[in-house]
Amino acid sequence: MLYLLVHRPLFIAGFTMFIFPVLVSDRGTPLSPVKGFLAHSFWTPFSRLTYGAFLSHGIWMQFHDFNTERGVWASGLDAFLFFLAYLTFSFLFSFVTMLIWEQPIASMWYEFVLRPMNDSRQYYKEQAARSVF
Secondary structure (H helix, E strand, O other), X not given: OHHHHHHHHHHHHHHHHHHHXXXXXXXXXXXXXXXXXXXXXHHHHHHHHHHHHHHHHHHHHHHHHHOOOOOOOOOHHHHHHHHHHHHHHHHHHHHHHHHHHHHHHHHHHHHHHHHHXXXXXXXXXXXXXXXXX
């Protein structure tokens, strides 16, 4: 009984003590290359896609549950198939939302807010100099 009471809090405390220096970018930790790998900009679209699926999957589950006339009996096959359906539909919805809504706004934010901070006139001057014969 004591083991069941204590093993999860001890595991969580130990894992937190192990991973916290990595999260705060302490250079002395052996997992700094892991943080560098996970902080790469390659993961940004995947993280946005996953977060969008996380936000939308509950809506599709409730939509289905509230639109059925009768409940579904507990079945392993039904649970697995509904899991695949919700997962697929959530990621597809997140992808379409990213293409239609998020990516254009992010592009405009980069073009009109971030680029002027980096002196965008230099870019246009270089383009004009290349176009002169």
